[in-house]
Amino acid sequence: MNTALKRVMDELYTLCDPNGASVSGAAASNSSEREAMKTEMVDFLSYLSAADGTISEVETSFINEYFSLNYSVEELKAYIEKNGIYSTAFEKKAPGTLVRLIEQDNNAFKQRLELSVSASASYIDVFDCLGKEFIVCDGEAEKQEIEDFSTYMDTLRKYKREHSSFSDKVKGSIDISDVHPGETIPKFDAEGNKEKTLEELLEELNELIGLESVKKDVNTLIHMQEIKKLRKERGLKEIPVSNHLVFYGNPGTGKTTVARLLAQIYHVMGILSKGQFIETDRSGLVAGYVGQTALKVQEVAQKALGGVLFIDEAYSLTRSDSGNDYGAEAVDTLLKFMEDHRDDFIVIVAGYPELMAEFIDSNPGLRSRFNKYINFEDYDDIELLEIFKLMCKHAGYIPTEEVIKHCAYTFEKKYQNRSKNFANAREIRNFFETAMMNQADRLFEIKDPTNEQLSTLELADVEGIM
Template identity: 40%
Template structure:
């Protein structure tokens, strides 16, 4: 059974269990069908176009026969403009209510109705754009932003996989089920902060999935450049996102293996003529079928003209990208200003790296959230006073951004020092129980310097 019909059955199930009853005897499944129609019209009318392909798709999927004039009227009457992208669908709210409040005992859908509905919106939008020969980047971007909005709502109610529970780690052993694209996208969207990054990456994923669908339907496809530039300060999640993206690319069929090879200048450059090309070629070979992530890529060219062999690595990299364009993705990363200089150093770099994703610094609130999640991962807790001390510390640190400020890396170092302080405090205690071992107190945090 397809996802739409599954969601309709979930609507009936939620009503039968008394979670919600709409006014006027309106069925929840009918309300959802109307909301899905609004969703598709919103995507289609973003660029002002609505044609026979869109009309046929809506008729096939939802049973509505909607002409262009009717679509325009529905858009105007239901205010499907710029503000629509921030409005949470009513049925989605009820699904969240059912799941977040655990309203249904022994839920036969394993308390995943809201997650399933979010995935239905994503897949329905992808299919809609794949069926339309004139789908545009604008439409893909609004689909991506809408899906991120739904996932952000799931996350706020604890219904999206949290940061500290890694799908990638769970699937490391061969006998465990490989996660699918939706699970991996959910993990990406559950990361703390990074809203703009999530929207950009979701847009790229949606574009690639749409092209795969078009290929399967025997339709023409648009060439998609999968290589990326990650720009931002240290500790902003660039490597974390790259690891997830490698697995997502594999899950949607964009690459064959989905592994990530991480290197910096020292992993590519040697001190003698000819060695650099050989070393770089070996790294490229090891990354085939996956993603090659080059951190601080600007260091390959910032010594250009002084007997430096970094340019040799760049030339070898460009050739490797051309020779293996169908099964190699390269992500170059580093500080924003220095990455611009890197790309300007060689015309071939600009032509191959034309998709930029900017990683903003974390806010103090986001760094505290990362701290809490890291504590959970390591089976620690913060007392109420310790949490307030952490908030004070990161509010001050983010405001001042002292030399060496490193975003989430600061959070990791802060927690390591707190755990060390706690160990020194409790090592001599008698009758130490699990609660004492897990609890970080304010005195463990006061005075920490990074």
């Protein structure tokens, strides 16, 4: 049991009783006002328990423990059905106790023309804590549970807002700061996919093969953002740090993967409002006619507002043999957008090391806004082999020992003889896809191959792939 939650619930019972602290013992526990509020809370949790279509033992136990009841799962189901709790009518109706507390607050406000604390605000605060604690009590909240919880809380807040004579900014009289309810409640994006927690995203980052210096740099960025946020919360002078980044390195070194993760991490941390990841290049920003480039840049940047705009091969914006090139216009328009939306928009530019340095030096505005560089080094042969194994695992293929030995030798040669345009993981992706096609050709001659044959990569499938 969350003892802090139980404490604020008990305080609300006392607050809801017109006789307040003067009533104690059996008389307090039998108070009709307290019983009414208890019923409202039980109905609220019963409504949430029915959201996902199943009422669990854990949910039933939660209700029994917090309200000294003795329901079985079947009895709770019957209670919900009998009282029509999981219904639109229930979720849209303000509870009687809230109605009464708002009237009480209004009367107090009219008498003194001010209100220092609000009983009705405390009612909503405690319900919010109770609901959050409940929807994660059986492990993890489902999307429908979260939506229903939000719907009901919106009903309470809307009713208070529409029927209060006093400001909505008046705080509740019950301190809920130590309750910390439902801290594991997941969030869902616009597509209905569950958003990952910061811990999950950091684990995903740190589990990437290789990229040790990149991981160190990104973790430092995250720590800096945490300190920056903490200083702001405490009213200290803000640290003047640009969030825009330069990723440089050869193709296939994980620049896009890390940038996409960083967008999600910054969103979870509250630095970006949405956390979407928009990827583009010169063709997505530069038009062929006067006046069209600025519109094109603004459209792409607007899509990325609240998230990260990732520009691959960004130097192509300023490198052109054409006298009528509009790349410079694209850069100037982008810089203005970055300035206008500095608190909720991050640009990451990426490309080859030498060319990226040339790009940043091409415009003083770029130099002032991009002051953090992260180097993505080539994968070595051991890391390339690990990437191949991971690709096999994700696709459901099992390479034989001979395949692994052959790949180890092949990747070592690839790494030792690599050119400046070495494609790293992309080369391994091409290698893997060619191996799958070779396996398909080999198995085509076999009538009704077994599952083991369909899942196994043999030496013949990888020999000869360059």
